[in-house]
Amino acid sequence: MNSIIISLASNYEQTQNLPWALQRLGQVLTVNHVTQAIWTKPYRSEKCEGISDSLYLNQLVYGETTLDADQLETVFKQIERSMGRTPEERRQGIVRIDIDLLQHGTTRYHLKDWDRDYIKQLLSP
Numbered sequence: 597m598n599s600i601i602i603s604l605a606s607n608y609e610q611t612q613n614l615p616w617a618l619q620r621l622g623q624v625l626t627v628n629h630v631t632q633a634i635w636t637k638p639y640r641s642e643k644c645e646g647i648s649d650s651l652y653l654n655q656l657v658y659g660e661t662t663l664d665a666d667q668l669e670t671v672f673k674q675i676e677r678s679m680g681r682t683p684e685e686r687r688q689g690i691v692r693i694d695i696d697l698l699q700h701g702t703t704r705y706h707l708k709d710w711d712r713d714y715i716k717q718l719l720s721p
Contacts, residue, residue, distance in 0.1 A: 600625070600668070601699040602657040603709060607638060607691045610653035613679060617693045618657065620675045625661040625668075631718045638689070652691070656698070656718045665700040672697065 602621065606613040614633055621627060633655040661668065672695040679693045697705050698715070709715050 597660040597662060598701045599699070600659050600661055600697065602659065603696045603698050603706070603715065604655045604657060605652050605691060605694040607650040607652045607689075609692065610651070613693045614653055614655055616679065617675060617695060620678070621657060621659070621695070624671050625659045625663070627657060627659045629658040631656040634714055634717065636714045654714050654718065656715070665697060665703070665705070668697050668700065
């Protein structure tokens, strides 16, 4: 089993989408701990052309899985699509759900995210 940390974020129907994503994740991995959910202001990303003024709701998930990082990323993208995430909404800055693998075993991913204030806040005990 590999220990993992996952970041969840949503700026659209946030209070419904985070729990729904968490429920879907629980079907494919062992969820050991879920942090509180916190609200953050939007930020510009190279990934989207538009930007929404909607606040983000962010949360971290600690878990375990036998899946490797590539398999997890595939599962995350499937969950995002099943929740209605589309390239068009992405261009408009609408994020129904964003699921990112922050850590798998001892390997860290999305290194810029580790410096974000909300990630630091959610990581602290």
